Amino acid sequence: MRILRFLIKRLLYLIPIMIGLITITFVLMNVIPSNPVRLAIGPQASMETEERVRRQFGLDRPVWEQYILYYERMLRGDLGRSLVTRRPVVDDLQRRIPASVELAIVGMFIGVALGLALGVLSAVHRDKLIDHASRVAAISGVSIPAFFLSLLAQLILGSALALFPITGRISFEVDPPSAVTGLYLLDSLLTGNLAALRSAAHHLILPAFTLSIPILALTARLTRSGMLDVLSQDYVMNARAAAGLPERIAIYKYALKNALIATVSQIGLGFGALLNGSVLVETVFDWPGLGLYTVTAAINQDIQPIVGTTIVTGFMFVIINILTDLTYRILDPRIEV
Amino acid sequence: MIQSDLSGDAERSRNGFLTQDQRDILRIFLRNRLSVLGLGIVVFWIVFAFIGPALAPFPPQQMDFVHKLSPPSAAHPLGTDWLGRDVLSRLLHGTSITLLIGVIPIAIAIVIGVPTGAIAGYFGGRVETLIMRTADIFLSVPALILAIAVTAALGPSLVNAMIAVSVVWWPWYTRLIHSQALSLSKRVFVEAAIGLGASHRAIIIRHLLPNMASSIFVRGSLDLGFAVLTMAGLGFIGMGAQAPSPEWGLAVSLGRRFMPEFWWISVFPGLAIFSVVLGFNLLGDGIRDAMDPEIRGR
Numbered sequence: 059m060r061i062l063r064f065l066i067k068r069l070l071y072l073i074p075i076m077i078g079l080i081t082i083t084f085v086l087m088n089v090i091p092s093n094p095v096r097l098a099i100g101p102q103a104s105m106e107t108e109e110r111v112r113r114q115f116g117l118d119r120p121v122w123e124q125y126i127l128y129y130e131r132m133l134r135g136d137l138g139r140s141l142v143t144r145r146p147v148v149d150d151l152q153r154r155i156p157a158s159v160e161l162a163i164v165g166m167f168i169g170v171a172l173g174l175a176l177g178v179l180s181a182v183h184r185d186k187l188i189d190h191a192s193r194v195a196a197i198s199g200v201s202i203p204a205f206f207l208s209l210l211a212q213l214i215l216g217s218a219l220a221l222f223p224i225t226g227r228i229s230f231e232v233d234p235p236s237a238v239t240g241l242y243l244l245d246s247l248l249t250g251n252l253a254a255l256r257s258a259a260h261h262l263i264l265p266a267f268t269l270s271i272p273i274l275a276l277t278a279r280l281t282r283s284g285m286l287d288v289l290s291q292d293y294v295m296n297a298r299a300a301a302g303l304p305e306r307i308a309i310y311k312y313a314l315k316n317a318l319i320a321t322v323s324q325i326g327l328g329f330g331a332l333l334n335g336s337v338l339v340e341t342v343f344d345w346p347g348l349g350l351y352t353v354t355a356a357i358n359q360d361i362q363p364i365v366g367t368t369i370v371t372g373f374m375f376v377i378i379n380i381l382t383d384l385t386y387r388i389l390d391p392r393i394e395v
Numbered sequence: 396m397i398q399s400d401l402s403g404d405a406e407r408s409r410n411g412f413l414t415q416d417q418r419d420i421l422r423i424f425l426r427n428r429l430s431v432l433g434l435g436i437v438v439f440w441i442v443f444a445f446i447g448p449a450l451a452p453f454p455p456q457q458m459d460f461v462h463k464l465s466p467p468s469a470a471h472p473l474g475t476d477w478l479g480r481d482v483l484s485r486l487l488h489g490t491s492i493t494l495l496i497g498v499i500p501i502a503i504a505i506v507i508g509v510p511t512g513a514i515a516g517y518f519g520g521r522v523e524t525l526i527m528r529t530a531d532i533f534l535s536v537p538a539l540i541l542a543i544a545v546t547a548a549l550g551p552s553l554v555n556a557m558i559a560v561s562v563v564w565w566p567w568y569t570r571l572i573h574s575q576a577l578s579l580s581k582r583v584f585v586e587a588a589i590g591l592g593a594s595h596r597a598i599i600i601r602h603l604l605p606n607m608a609s610s611i612f613v614r615g616s617l618d619l620g621f622a623v624l625t626m627a628g629l630g631f632i633g634m635g636a637q638a639p640s641p642e643w644g645l646a647v648s649l650g651r652r653f654m655p656e657f658w659w660i661s662v663f664p665g666l667a668i669f670s671v672v673l674g675f676n677l678l679g680d681g682i683r684d685a686m687d688p689e690i691r692g693r
Contacts, residue, residue: 074528074532075531075532075535078528078529078531078532078535079532079535079536082532082533083544086544086545086548087548193429194429197429197673197676197677197680198669198673200620200676201620201624201669201672201673201675201676202669202672202673203624203627203628203631203644203647203665203668203669203672204628205627205628205631205644205647205648205665206647206661206665206666206668206669209647209651209654209661209662209665210662210665212654212655213654213655213658213662217654217655218655330537330538333537333539333540334537334538334539334540334625334628337539337540337543337628337632338539338628338631338632341631341632342651352540352543353543353632353633355547356543356546356547356551356632356633356634357551357632357633357634359547359550361547361548364543364544364547364548365544367540367544368536368540368541368544371536371537371540372535372536375535375536375537376535
């Protein structure tokens with residue numbers, strides 16, 4: 059019941075957030091000193107087209123009326139049309155979201171798994187060489203620009219050692235798996251297409267690993283401090299002093315559980331880092347997801363797709379945060395709602 | 396007169412110009428070798444930001460088509476780019492830009508975030524709801540994506556990218572200051588000031604702000620690295636500095652076309668960004684560990 063009430067409260071809170079986001083994007087498109095119609099139709103279009111589009115979008119009406127019209131469009135799920143792809147933004151997003159989601163899930167998984175391992179090693183061997191090394195690695199991981207790490211990965215693992223393909227989602231010689239979910243790994247498994255599975259996994263490794271680095275660093279730090287919080291408490295220290303090996307392992311397990319809860323509470327931050335990173339990683343690896351879509355649109359001054367991705371990413375980010383908070387509360391019932 | 400700063404002036408007069416508290420902070424900071432390393436890296440780059448242009452062997456825009464795309468050599472220690480421009484000279488000329496565009500958005504974010512947060516926390520009520528909910532909306536989109544949207548709408552340029560980063564960053568300071576102002580306004584010295592009839596303005600400026608200065612400083616120093624990263628990222632995707640600026644993010648981006656054969660054009664500016672951010676992050680962590688009483692001594 060308590061959890062349900064929390065969930066309803068947070069979901070209701072989504073409404074003012076979305077109203078706010080729609081307002082911000084409306085301001086971006088209209089109050090700025092640029093010509094939104096020109097931005098929408100591109101520099102080549104004629105004056106007549108400009109006039110027609112202006113009327114079509116109701117831009118000849120007062121601003122408040124336009125604001126209402128903008129809501130109506132959003133509620134209908136109409137995010138406008140992209141200049142570059144010449145398709146409705148909603149269609150583009152539907153194609154590209156699975157690519158980003160696949161990359162993000164695998165990146166998150168790699169980051170959390172390696173981060174946990176590194177964090178546990180650090181905590182167990184506190185102030186030893188391995189602890190110092192992993193802390194330096196963690197702070198380097200959040201300091202290296204995602205685009206630079208991507209380039210280095212391409213340069214060393216892709217070009218010099220020729221271990222991995224440098225760009226794209228799947229080899230040109232392999233047909234992508236028939237779309238069920240849009241996630242290539244899952245689709246090729248479901249359809250039993252092993253050639254596609256191999257190629258997709260091969261293409262996924264470099265970008266996913268690059269994307270995982272900030273998550274890895276964050277998880278390692280949280281796991282380390284979460285475990286040390288428990289291990290440095292008096293009763294645990296006494297128990298450890300008297301314990302044999304099996305008991306020690308049990309204590310570490312107990313400490314790890316505590317650390318996991320702390321890590322989950324912060325994983326929303328990790329998703330933020332992941333979404334930021336994916337813009338740059340997708341750009342370098344030519345990965346056909348949301349990030350590359352946004353960047354291509356931004357370079358071409360194609361405003362509708364940018365507004366569309368901003369709203370959709372904002373929505374996904376808020377939902378992810380609600381889900382992580384929910385998990386956190388289920389794991390740790392001591393937290394007040 | 397109400398004394399809001401309880402660390403006494405008496406100690407200061409006894410022990411030179413630092414208080415006991417400040418000397419403790421300094422001692423903890425200097426004890427951590429990584430923090431000192433971070434300080435060293437940051438000082439190194441700040442020095443180069445000033446003297447770099449004078450040290451650079453070539454003007455940053457000087458082209459030399461005979462020696463274009465040449466690898467690192469004695470004449471060009473970091474090689475030349477596709478126009479024959481000296482990579483080292485461009486790096487040195489880009490130092491001040493890269494540092495400044497990291498610092499300025501944070502400064503603007505503090506200027507917006509501190510008053511809004513203080514007003515929200517001190518007055519409460521509807522003002523608080525309005526300010527804090529607005530902040531939440533800005534935080535509901537990942538920073539880089541919102542920054543791209545704002546820059547794209549304003550038109551890609553270095554100034555607009557800085558505006559965009561300030562726009563996505565101020566809510567963090569609003570949140571921080573809001574929670575601090577909330578707890579400080581329940582403290583005795585603030586209640587006493589209210590009781591004595593001090594104006595709201597005076598209470599915020601004379602009693603709240605001085606007590607929040609250290610957390611603003613800690614947060615600011617932790618944020619510098621991320622700001623440099625974000626600005627470099629915007630430069631990399633073409634939304635920040637525009638050619639022929641020697642800004643490092645842009646330099647990495649433009650050199651990408653010549654990868655992997657002519658790797659030096661991108662790799663050296665990339666390493667430079669990495670080291671600046673690492674320096675800021677190590678320094679920021681050190682400052683936080685030294686100044687945050689809860690973490691201190693752990």
